Amino acid sequence: MADTFSERMIDLNNVSKTYPLRTGRKVILKGATISLPWRNTAILGRNGAGKSTLLRLIAGIEKPDTGTTSRHKTISWPIGFRGSFHHELSGIENVRFVARIYRQNTEEVIDKVESFAELGQFFYEPFKTYSSGMGARLAFGLSMAINFEVFLIDEVMAVGDERFQRKSKRAFSDRLPTARVIMVSHSMPALREHCQSGLIVDDGNLIYYEELEGAIEHYRALNA
Amino acid sequence: MSPLVTHISVIFALVLREARVRHGRARIGYTWAIIEPVLLISILTFLFQLIGTGGRSDFALFFATGVLSFQLFRNTSSYISMSFDQNRPLFNYPMVKPMDAALARLVLDGSTHAVVITLVLCFQIFALGAPPPDNIPLMFLTLFFLLMMAFGAGVSLAVIRRFMPSISNVYMVIMGPAFFVSCVFFSISTVPTLYRSVLVWNPLVHGIEGFRSGYYHGYHDADVDLFYLFTWVVVLNFFGLVGEWLTRFRSV
Numbered sequence: 001m002a003d004t005f006s007e008r009m010i011d012l013n014n015v016s017k018t019y020p021l022r023t024g025r026k027v028i029l030k031g032a033t034i035s036l037p038w039r040n041t042a043i044l045g046r047n048g049a050g051k052s053t054l055l056r057l058i059a060g061i062e063k064p065d066t067g068t069t070s071r072h073k074t075i076s077w078p079i080g081f082r083g084s085f086h087h088e089l090s091g092i093e094n095v096r097f098v099a100r101i102y103r104q105n106t107e108e109v110i111d112k113v114e115s116f117a118e119l120g121q122f123f124y125e126p127f128k129t130y131s132s133g134m135g136a137r138l139a140f141g142l143s144m145a146i147n148f149e150v151f152l153i154d155e156v157m158a159v160g161d162e163r164f165q166r167k168s169k170r171a172f173s174d175r176l177p178t179a180r181v182i183m184v185s186h187s188m189p190a191l192r193e194h195c196q197s198g199l200i201v202d203d204g205n206l207i208y209y210e211e212l213e214g215a216i217e218h219y220r221a222l223n224a
Numbered sequence: 225m226s227p228l229v230t231h232i233s234v235i236f237a238l239v240l241r242e243a244r245v246r247h248g249r250a251r252i253g254y255t256w257a258i259i260e261p262v263l264l265i266s267i268l269t270f271l272f273q274l275i276g277t278g279g280r281s282d283f284a285l286f287f288a289t290g291v292l293s294f295q296l297f298r299n300t301s302s303y304i305s306m307s308f309d310q311n312r313p314l315f316n317y318p319m320v321k322p323m324d325a326a327l328a329r330l331v332l333d334g335s336t337h338a339v340v341i342t343l344v345l346c347f348q349i350f351a352l353g354a355p356p357p358d359n360i361p362l363m364f365l366t367l368f369f370l371l372m373m374a375f376g377a378g379v380s381l382a383v384i385r386r387f388m389p390s391i392s393n394v395y396m397v398i399m400g401p402a403f404f405v406s407c408v409f410f411s412i413s414t415v416p417t418l419y420r421s422v423l424v425w426n427p428l429v430h431g432i433e434g435f436r437s438g439y440y441h442g443y444h445d446a447d448v449d450l451f452y453l454f455t456w457v458v459v460l461n462f463f464g465l466v467g468e469w470l471t472r473f474r475s476v
Contacts, residue, residue: 060318084313086245100237101317
C-alpha cells in the first residue's frame with residue numbers, strides 16, 4: 001500500500017479533555033497538538049490512559065474541553081458499535097436510518113448489509129429478537145457498507161463464528177486500498193498485522209511514531 | 225457537503241425514525257397517533273355534554289377548539305422535553321445533534337396535530353353542523369405561536385433535565401391543573417373580573433382564546449393579547465436555545 005504521509009487524516013489542536021470523577025477530575029489530554037497522516041495507526045497506552053476516549057474524540061463523538069479537532073477524512077464510529085440500534089426497529093430500519101444520516105444510497109447500503117450480515121428473515125424482525133452474534137454481524141456489516149476512509153477499531157474486531165470471522169477479514173482487506181484504520185489494542189500481533197504507525201497516550205500527552213516498532217518500544221518502557 | 229444539508233437530512237431521517245418508533249408496538253403504527261387524540265376528544269366532549277354545558281348550544285365545537293389547541297401545546301412540549309434523553313445513543317453519530325432531535329419532534333408532532341385539528345374541525349362542520357371558521361390566518365398564527373412556545377418550553381425542560389431529571393414530574397404536576405385554568409372549556413369573557421386579572425397571566429389563555437377568536441365570527445376577545453403570547457415564545461426559546469448551547473458539555 002502506498003505510504004500516505006502527505007495526506008492528513010485528523011488534526012488535534014491544543015486539545016484538552018478531562019473527566020469528572022467523584023474524587024476530582026481525570027485528565028485524559030492536556031493541550032495535545034498533533035497532525036496524524038492518513039496511515040494505519042495503532043494507539044498504545046496503559047490501562048486507563050484514555051485510549052478509548054481518544055478514539056471517541058477522533059470519531060467526533062466527544063467534544064474536547066478546549067481546543068479543536070479537524071477531520072480531513074470521513075471517519076467511522078468505533079466498529080462494532082451498536083448502542084444506537086433501536087430495539088423496536090428491525091435490522092433493515094436501523095440500517096436505513098444510518099444510511100440516511102450518512103447520506104448514502106439507502107437501497108445500496110441495505111443490499112450490502114443484507115448479503116453480508118446473513119441474518120435471513122431476522123433482517124426484517126425487531127432488533128430485540130437478535131442474538132448478540134446477530135447484532136454484532138449487523139453492526140459490522142453496516143460499518144463495511146458505508147464508504148468510510150478511516151475505520152476506528154477498539155480492541156475487538158472478531159465477531160461471529162469462524163466462518164464469519166474469515167469473511168469479515170476478507171471484507172476488511174477489500175476496503176484497505178481506500179481506507180485506513182486507527183486501532184486500539186493490547187495485542188502486539190494484531191497491531192503489527194494492521195498498522196504501520198503508532199501513537200502513544202501517556203499522562204495527557206500524545207507521542208507519534210512514524211514506525212510502529214518505535215511506539216511498541218515506548219509502550220514496553222511504560223510497562224516496565 | 226454543506227452543514228445545512230447535513231442538518232436537514234439528519235432531521236428528515238429522525239422524523240421517519242421517530243414516527244416508526246413512537247407507536248412501534250401498535251400494528252397500525254403511526255395511524256394510532258392520529259386516532260388516539262381524535263377518540264379522546266370525542267369522549268371528553270361527550271362527557272362534558274353529559275355533566276352540563278354551561279348553557280352553550282355549541283359546546284362541542286367550543287370545547288373542541290379549546291382542547292385541540294391545549295393538547296397541541298402540552299403534548300408537543302412534553303414530547304420535545306424527552307428528545308435529548310430518548311435519542312442519547314444517536315449522538316454517537318457525530319452529525320446527530322441534540323437540537324436535531326428536538327427539531328425532528330417539533331416537525332413530527334406539529335404535523336400530527338395539524339392533521340388531528342383538521343380532522344376534528346371538519347367533523348364538527350360536516351357532521352355536527354358547526355359554522356365554518358371565520359379567520360383562518362389568525363387561527364394559523366395562534367397555533368404557530370402555541371407550537372413555537374411548546375418548542376421553547378420543551379427544549380428548556382430538556383436542558384434542565386440534563387441536571388435535574390425530576391423536572392418532568394414537576395411539569396406534569398403543573399400541566400394537570402393547567403387544563404382547568406387555560407380556558408379549555410370556558411371563555412375568559414365569562415370569568416369574574418377578579419379571577420380574570422389573574423388568569424390572563426397564563427399564556428395558554430391567550431393562545432386558546434386567540435384560536436377561538438379566529439374561528440368564531442365576532443368572538444369576545446377584548447382580553448386576548450397575542451403580543452403577550454409572543455413574548456413568552458421569545459423568552460422560552462431564548463432560554464432553551466442559549467441554555468442548550470451553554471450546557472452542551474453535559475450532553476455526552
